[in-house]
Amino acid sequence: MTIAPLAGNALPPPRAGVLDAQAALAAIVQGRLSTKQLDRVSYSRDMWPLAMVWLRQGRVPPPPDAVIWPGTDDEVAKVIRLARERRLAVIPFGAGSGVCGGTVALHGGLSLDLKRFDGIGQIDPTRRCVDVGAGVMGETLERRLEARGWTLGHFPSSIAMSTVGGWLAARSAGQLSTRYGKIEDMVLSVRGVLGTGERFETPERPFDGPDLSQLLIGSEGTLCAFTGVRLRVHPRAEARVFRAFDVPSVERGLELIRRVLREGLRPAVVRLYDPFDTVLVGRQKPASAHRSPSRRSGFEATVLPGLLKTLASQTLGRPKLLNPLAQLAKKSRLVFMFEGEAKHADAEDRAAAAACLSMGGHDLGEGPAREWFHKRYDVNFRLPRLMESGTFVDTMEVSASWDVVQDVYERVRAAASSYALVLCHFSHAYAEGCSLYFSFVGSAPSEEAIEERYQALWRSALSAATSAGANVSHHHGIGLLKARAYQDSLGEGRHALATLKRLFDPDGIMNPGKLGL
């Protein structure tokens, strides 16, 4: 799909269909609707790196015609029914931290911000669950649960800038997923409004048929808007035990993780960095050292970005020269964290350590693992700075079974290294495989050439991954970015997806264009 970002400062006025419906829509939500330029621009994108490149180039992704803030399920249902009558697109919006263009308003319409669904219910300590509004921000939820002695166990790096509804919509994974699972593993039932305008609430176990929640979770706003969810919670961990190892190679590191899981151990965190990523992971600045643009000196704000830009296109613009440097680094860093009941976490740590030592791991103690934990959200601060220096930065996360993980790693590296600097770490481990998280940093001789290189990189990397046996995404979802690869991967399942779309969104108003729908 080609998307035409808008150039220049002025947006076209909202479409006539939205202006006609504006008064009726505003009446449903007690006036909480905006057609202001600033709001439309703000909601025109998420954190999709390509959209950020466009913004750097002074271009705006297709914006919604209006932003609307419903506060009850009934309001959402009424908005969707009216949008259906008038054939207006509805784009559910969480916090806009998605990285695949999931909230870009390809056909204009209404950006449906669900952040007013911010209720957190009482924890049911017997059933170990809590009802949460779809608009609750991740960090708020975890803080509130922790204050009451509980945890959800879901810690995406974007926890401070993503909502529960966004997690459900894109099948998010947190850093502690090896123990607590991905968000879809934590759901007892979901609530919301379908594209038909009907309200729904999925049943809880025991089921008489399929788990209906799973047919809606992951739909990225194309079938429904989530308004609430019942989630499993766990008592807050009594203790956390950290340990890191250096291992002689990626292959050995992967084998170690596999053995540890096979032994029945369940670390909350297990991360293996490839040699290139290992070199960088030890050199991060703490978050406090990152200054916002408004607090930078004149040199930092004006001269430095230009210098960095030139440097970036000279170095990152030539990845074929840079990537071979990875051969110089040999060791891979392996990080474990066990948490839970103190004695059990200790016992698990000792068992994992014994396995690692017996396979040639070099015990680095708890220091590097604690340091990782301390800096685990810093990626949020590094990204904008890198983008300012004229590069593109993106990540590709896929998962595969253990028998093909190494092959996926090698083939993606080979495929991507003509286009960008390639780093990889392995996290989110399961008994039968794990996720591979590639980071790409690239540049090009000119801003114009950047998009072309970016698109070529993705085509090449994703096709290498899937042809080696990986899936299209482990936790970032599809959005616009991977829509073609996703549809290709479905085979005849494409009809089943289209049937779901026809049933839940017969007029195709829900987030059109995403997931290739």
Added chain:
Amino acid sequence: MKTLLESLGSIARQAGDGLVLRPRSERELASALMVLRDRQLALGEGVTLDRGGFDRLGRLDDRSMTIDVGAGVPVRELETRINLQRLTLGALAPAAWDATVGSLVEDPSLGFRVIVPGRLEPLAVRVTGVLPDGAVVTSSPGPRHAVGPDLASLLIGGGGVLGLVTSATLRLMPLPQDEQRRLYSFASHADALEALRESLSAGASFARVVVRGRAGRIIVEVTVRGSAGQVERELALIGRCAESTSGRFEGQGREAEVDGAAHEVTWSDVASALAQGASVELFRVSLSTVIARGVGVRTFVPPSPLMRSLKDVFDRARVLGRLP
């Protein structure tokens, strides 16, 4: 016009008053469903599906601990084969062993296993099946994904009402090296159940649990399996969780059993049964539900409106039968 038997060709044979279909490939199954649909016939209504033709015992991937297997393979036979490779399907509920792979994967309660901490996950990591319109669907590879709605859910746990499983990649685990039983007594059944849930949350897993009342105390017998190290760690953990909720260690236990059929129930169903003096035997013990003997059958819950509309679009002709 051809007779039904002629239209179905070698897939079908007459058995008494009815027909038995025995397709050997997804395409054969898909075309049989088309024929039934055209003639307004349905499986279960004079036509029986025999998935014995999907009898492939495919690749066992020891590294990923998975096996590709056809829907018609009996679970018990599969278990015997994989045990030779020192792997197992794990601690399943009793009825699972009498199922075929297809009916196990489609079963809304039996086709799931428990992983730490007390979570349920499908036994099938990947599944292939045929939908009533003849489409052959294979779910995404990889242990977990973020690739849209989970189309595998049309098949996994679907009871065969939205689609039919033809093959699956099943999750396995190492054959346990050790099995140990422990008896604890508690002041109340509420304490006993809380200790079990606390143990699950903390990272223990149970192959089986029996709970019964005796002389004013509630007796809980837990069975734990796994590698030697795992059993030792988990028993120690369970012991500490028991102690923190009035539990007293009472010895090694001796394989108590409860009679009757087992079915999936909630913890509050178990609590109600215990409150009425019943003894219960629990399998596939997760934080959300358990499969229990000794707990009354739940009252019938009609399918949700969402389920009815799914049935309407995926199987309008009711080729796979009607919803209850």
